[in-house]
Amino acid sequence: MSVIETSITWYYACNTTDVPTNGGVCVKLADEQIALYYFARRNEWYATQNMCPHRQQMALSRGMTGTVKDEPKVACPFHKKTFSLLDGRCISDDAESSITVYPVKVIDERVYIGINAAFMEV
Amino acid sequence: MKVIVIGNGMVGYKFCEKLRSIADTGIELIVFGEEPRPAYDRVHLTSYLDGKTAEDLLLADLQWYQDNNIILHTGDPVTRIDRHRKTVHTLDGKAETYDYLVLATGSAAFVPPIPGIDKKGVFVYRTIEDLDAIRAYAANATSGIVIGGGLLGLEAAKALLDLKVPESFVVEFSSRLMPRQIDEQGSAILENKLKELGINILTNRNSSEVLGENEVTGLAFTDGSSVSADMIIVSAGIKPRDELALQAGLTLGPRGGIVVNDQMQTSDPEIFAIGECALHRQMIYGLVAPGYEMAAVAAATIMGEEKAFTGFDMSTKLKLIGVDVASFGDPFPLPHTCHSIVFEDRFAGVYKRLNITQDGARLLGGILIGDAADYNMLLQTTKNSLPLPANPSELLTGAKKDGDANSAAVTGLPDDAVICSCESVSKGRICGAVTAGLETFDDVKKATKAGSCCGGCAPMVKDLITATMKAEGRYIRNVICEHFAYSRQEMLDLIKVKALRSFDEVIDAYGQGDGCEICKPVVASILASLWNELILDKGNDTAQDSNDRYLANIQKGGTYSVVPRIPGGEITPEKLIVIGQVATKYNLYTKITGGQRIDLFGAHLSDLPYIWEELIAAGFESGHAYGKALRTVKSCVGSTWCRFGLHDSVSFAIRIEERYRGLRAPHKIKSAVSGCIRECAEAQSKDFGIIATEKGWNLYVCGNGGSKPQHAKLLASDIDSETCIKYIDRFLMFYIKTADPLTRTATWLNKLEGGMDYLHNVVVNDSLGIAAELEAAMQTLVDNYKCEWKEVVESPELRKRFSHFINAPEEKDPTVKFEKMRDQKRAAEWK
Numbered sequence: 001m002s003v004i005e006t007s008i009t010w011y012y013a014c015n016t017t018d019v020p021t022n023g024g025v026c027v028k029l030a031d032e033q034i035a036l037y038y039f040a041r042r043n044e045w046y047a048t049q050n051m052c053p054h055r056q057q058m059a060l061s062r063g064m065t066g067t068v069k070d071e072p073k074v075a076c077p078f079h080k081k082t083f084s085l086l087d088g089r090c091i092s093d094d095a096e097s098s099i100t101v102y103p104v105k106v107i108d109e110r111v112y113i114g115i116n117a118a119f120m121e122v
Numbered sequence: 123m124k125v126i127v128i129g130n131g132m133v134g135y136k137f138c139e140k141l142r143s144i145a146d147t148g149i150e151l152i153v154f155g156e157e158p159r160p161a162y163d164r165v166h167l168t169s170y171l172d173g174k175t176a177e178d179l180l181l182a183d184l185q186w187y188q189d190n191n192i193i194l195h196t197g198d199p200v201t202r203i204d205r206h207r208k209t210v211h212t213l214d215g216k217a218e219t220y221d222y223l224v225l226a227t228g229s230a231a232f233v234p235p236i237p238g239i240d241k242k243g244v245f246v247y248r249t250i251e252d253l254d255a256i257r258a259y260a261a262n263a264t265s266g267i268v269i270g271g272g273l274l275g276l277e278a279a280k281a282l283l284d285l286k287v288p289e290s291f292v293v294e295f296s297s298r299l300m301p302r303q304i305d306e307q308g309s310a311i312l313e314n315k316l317k318e319l320g321i322n323i324l325t326n327r328n329s330s331e332v333l334g335e336n337e338v339t340g341l342a343f344t345d346g347s348s349v350s351a352d353m354i355i356v357s358a359g360i361k362p363r364d365e366l367a368l369q370a371g372l373t374l375g376p377r378g379g380i381v382v383n384d385q386m387q388t389s390d391p392e393i394f395a396i397g398e399c400a401l402h403r404q405m406i407y408g409l410v411a412p413g414y415e416m417a418a419v420a421a422a423t424i425m426g427e428e429k430a431f432t433g434f435d436m437s438t439k440l441k442l443i444g445v446d447v448a449s450f451g452d453p454f455p456l457p458h459t460c461h462s463i464v465f466e467d468r469f470a471g472v473y474k475r476l477n478i479t480q481d482g483a484r485l486l487g488g489i490l491i492g493d494a495a496d497y498n499m500l501l502q503t504t505k506n507s508l509p510l511p512a513n514p515s516e517l518l519t520g521a522k523k524d525g526d527a528n529s530a531a532v533t534g535l536p537d538d539a540v541i542c543s544c545e546s547v548s549k550g551r552i553c554g555a556v557t558a559g560l561e562t563f564d565d566v567k568k569a570t571k572a573g574s575c576c577g578g579c580a581p582m583v584k585d586l587i588t589a590t591m592k593a594e595g596r597y598i599r600n601v602i603c604e605h606f607a608y609s610r611q612e613m614l615d616l617i618k619v620k621a622l623r624s625f626d627e628v629i630d631a632y633g634q635g636d637g638c639e640i641c642k643p644v645v646a647s648i649l650a651s652l653w654n655e656l657i658l659d660k661g662n663d664t665a666q667d668s669n670d671r672y673l674a675n676i677q678k679g680g681t682y683s684v685v686p687r688i689p690g691g692e693i694t695p696e697k698l699i700v701i702g703q704v705a706t707k708y709n710l711y712t713k714i715t716g717g718q719r720i721d722l723f724g725a726h727l728s729d730l731p732y733i734w735e736e737l738i739a740a741g742f743e744s745g746h747a748y749g750k751a752l753r754t755v756k757s758c759v760g761s762t763w764c765r766f767g768l769h770d771s772v773s774f775a776i777r778i779e780e781r782y783r784g785l786r787a788p789h790k791i792k793s794a795v796s797g798c799i800r801e802c803a804e805a806q807s808k809d810f811g812i813i814a815t816e817k818g819w820n821l822y823v824c825g826n827g828g829s830k831p832q833h834a835k836l837l838a839s840d841i842d843s844e845t846c847i848k849y850i851d852r853f854l855m856f857y858i859k860t861a862d863p864l865t866r867t868a869t870w871l872n873k874l875e876g877g878m879d880y881l882h883n884v885v886v887n888d889s890l891g892i893a894a895e896l897e898a899a900m901q902t903l904v905d906n907y908k909c910e911w912k913e914v915v916e917s918p919e920l921r922k923r924f925s926h927f928i929n930a931p932e933e934k935d936p937t938v939k940f941e942k943m944r945d946q947k948r949a950a951e952w953k
């Protein structure tokens with residue numbers, strides 16, 4: 001984890017109270033759309049790309065969070081494909097592309113999303 | 123070892139899959155395909171005109187070939203085989219040597235040599251490119267002809283229908299449609315159905331000339347008659363692609379086809395031929411299942427295993443333009459060898475013919491049209507020579523059998539009975555997988571591949587899973603998912619007893635883990651059905667399906683639709699104007715729905731509260747089009763205007779709709795009220811429908827439109843309005859209490875033990891003694907009703923949830939794109 005942290009920049013996204021418990025919101029960072037989820041039941045935060053790769057819909061922040069065998073996941077509201085919040089792979093369909101996941105940290109009720117600096121410049 | 127496959131069609135692809143599943147390393151595998159893309163599902167080709175994309179149809183994407191270490195050259199046909207040097211040469215100039223060569227070149231459409239057949243506007247129907255060309259041309263066509271009334275011809279006719287070509291004809295040389303599969307009587311039923319859809323059928327016609335200068339204008343027949351049309355699709359049969367084999371000097375059949383033995387070897391034992399190009403014992407198989415079996419045999423033979431192809435059952439079950447057509451075993455045995463039992467219902471469009479041995483002991487084959495629900499069982503009975511019931515005509519009414527009789531029949535099959543013929547999976551393998559611990563259809567499908575191709579065997583696989591689990595004494599629990607070991611009905615009772623109000627309380631009390639997209643909406647729906655509180659309260663918002671969470675249906679591109687309630691379909695001119703104004707202001711596409719109201723599409727998430735604020739101010743309420751809830755109560759105009767009307771159906775529909783609005787249920791509920799037996803409101807297709815009689819109302823229940831339409835059944839006749847409402851209260855609450863998640867009333871009734879008699883007893887005769895309780899429960903829900911959009915609009919806290927960016931609430935999603943269409947907008951096409 002520490003290795004990754006050195007190469008990424010942390011961006012302020014929103015306050016903890018802005019995110020519905022066990023749900024998601026969409027955060028705009030530069031021109032990117034990032035889905036941020038608050039797993040209240042586990043007190044865990046996750047972030048992924050907002051776009052669902054299946055039909056390229058900006059939708060994952062409006063998806064439903066849950067777990068499968070204790071692995072946190074999000075289900076796309078369009079056709080219910082599910083993606084792991086840990087590594088971004090599509091759980092329900094081996095043939096579907098993975099999504100990008102981002103690290104999240106919370107400091108004093110403020111939520112930050114970690115982005116690879118190179119990525120943000122593009 | 124190096125294997126080259128020529129042809130990347132359905133069978134060529136299956137060969138690769140089979141070879142890799144037997145031996146995954148060490149063997150080089152190179153595939154040359156002439157078409158520009160990897161193998162796709164030709165069987166469902168027509169769905170390309172009906173919403174599927176070329177990508178949807180792919181059998182596997184390029185990644186799959188990479189992952190399996192297969193080198194695929196698309197768009198590069200092999201032009202020459204040099205058997206001495208064991209080398210193939212391609213159009214692009216590639217040359218590649220082989221140890222074994224597999225020809226899977228399929229077939230081409232057979233185009234009869236009719237004068238003028240090369241005119242512009244004549245097409246064949248085999249590849250995605252053919253369909254693209256047909257689609258482009260059909261845009262300007264007012265009529266089209268399909269030459270050939272067989273399976274492929276009818277697929278092409280469906281295409282003309284999908285493409286909205288206003289007039290179409292199917293021309294068939296023989297005296298009936300699908301002459302290889304069905305008989306005259308069956309064809310007559312099919313013809314009727316097709317005519318209803320606007321497809322004209324011309325049998326006994328021999329085409330003599332394609333009319334027109336350069337472009338098609340019509341088709342003339344040898345009997346002197348002719349038909350005019352702007353385009354022609356030729357689907358008169360197939361011609362094996364054996365040109366390469368001919369060049370290479372392999373033995374061909376007298377009428378084409380590459381001759382193969384039982385191991386699929388051609389006259390050169392190092393060259394194999396499989397699929398539609400292969401001629402096996404004088405047979406070309408024009409279906410995919412035998413091709414798959416050939417692929418398995420060729421792969422096994424190359425790997426030194428013993429396996430033989432000894433012919434294949436040509437039984438088929440298809441859905442042609444929405445009509446089930448099946449033919450199995452021997453559909454037309456010689457008359458003196460058998461008895462035939464025939465059932466025909468011209469009105470319903472059902473025809474069934476069963477051919478039974480003289481002694482009545484065995485089933486030889488048959489034909490099913492309009493209702494092929496029993497196909498699998500009858501096919502198995504034929505193939506396995508199962509004993510017939512004393513009165514074989516019971517087989518014809520088999521569809522009405524209850525579940526137990528059906529599973530008894532499945533368990534009677536021998537272990538080697540092939541259940542999934544596409545993937546040749548036997549009953550033994552399916553049951554074995556269940557014995558090994560699998561319990562769900564999806565798991566069994568993954569493990570055995572049964573049901574993964576055409577899906578026709580899925581009901582039987584499910585029956586086998588249930589039967590095996592029962593036989594092993596494993597409790598078949600209808601559990602919701604890994605988080606709750608209870609059925610929906612059990613959950614409802616538990617939540618009610620403990621008076622739980624939120625998803626978190628429920629999972630803490632009765633579940634494990636954190637929930638998922640399956641159990642959350644189920645629990646949220648139960649909570650709403652029990653208490654009818656605002657569904658976005660108590661942290662339950664994120665347990666709702668996305669549509670319920672945003673109180674609107676999400677549509678292509680991520681915008682939402684807005685459907686205000688218009689009870690009974692009655693609306694004042696003033697309210698119509700408001701809808702128009704709101705739609706103009708927020709740039710929404712408007713459409714009259716099939717449920718007698720108006721849908722406004724293309725609303726940005728952040729506009730939703732503003733749109734509803736204006737609608738509510740004008741007296742509208744949520745229409746719950748997004749919820750598993752009461753949708754519409756349709757009405758016909760009734761006695762206030764109609765000269766036949768017996769009662770005021772509009773007033774009663776409004777009363778019913780206002781009573782049950784907002785009611786959350788396991789699935790959506792729809793209703794209708796008709797003012798007389800002419801039934802203009804289509805009440806008999808609804809979850810509950812009411813029809814006026816001289817003496818009162820007839821109440822029908824458990825009807826369904828959708829993909830499996832079912833007529834509603836009569837629950838009570840000639841009842842007054844109060845009794846009618848009382849029965850509906852009981853009926854709905856009983857349904858809500860006992861149904862599985864996402865089960866419409868029709869499916870619920872089909873699974874209810876005791877069926878309609880039982881339901882009638884519970885609702886009308888109060889056989890369970892719960893009528894008063896059900897009525898009281900309904901009254902609580904009715905009293906608790908509030909318009910949920912009104913509550914959102916009035917709450918700043920809730921309104922905040924309706925923005926796309928949490929850190930830029932005033933900005934809309936910039937990726938949302940619209941296109942223009944007929945003076946309005948539409949969602950941009952997605953990929």
Ligand code: SRM
Pocket residue numbers: 675676677682683685713714715716717718719720721747753754790792807825826827828829830866
């Ligand atoms: C708008 C409308 C089509 C139209 O332009 O006319 C429509 C649109 C949709 N229908 Fe429908 N159905 C519409 C009338 C119907 C009808 C006709 C009727 O109600 O008289 C039927 C057949 C009758 C029936 O339900 O038994 C119908 C059978 C379905 C089904 C299949 C249900 C089934 O039991 O098989 C679905 C899928 C589902 O619910 O799971 C569905 C689902 C849908 C969804 C919700 C699909 C989706 O998830 O996006 C569409 C939502 C559009 C939207 O955002 O509003 N729609 N749908 C109609 C809205 C009626 C209304 O005013 O509320």
Ligand SMILES: Cc1cc2nc3c(=O)[nH]c(=O)nc-3n(C[C@H](O)[C@H](O)[C@H](O)COP(=O)(O)OP(=O)(O)OC[C@H]3O[C@@H](n4cnc5c(N)ncnc54)[C@H](O)[C@@H]3O)c2cc1C
Pocket residue numbers: 128129130131132133134135154155156157164165166167168198199200201226227228229247248274277363366396397398399407408409410411413440
């Ligand atoms: C509209 C339609 C509906 C159908 N419906 C059904 C159905 O309901 N049920 C059913 O069982 N069957 C159905 N079929 C038939 C089924 O699609 C075929 O049986 C199956 O596709 C045969 O597979 P194949 O691999 O032998 O041939 P194909 O799928 O035709 O594949 C052959 C491939 O080889 C390529 N090729 C040919 N020559 C060369 C060369 N020299 N070099 C490189 N490549 C070459 C071709 O371009 C083609 O891509 C339908 C067919 C059509 C067209």
Ligand code: SF4
Pocket residue numbers: none
């Ligand atoms: S509106 Fe209904 S029938 Fe039409 S595409 Fe949507 S779900 Fe299918």
Ligand code: FES
Pocket residue numbers: 052053054055056057059076077078079080081
């Ligand atoms: S768009 Fe996400 S599952 Fe289809």
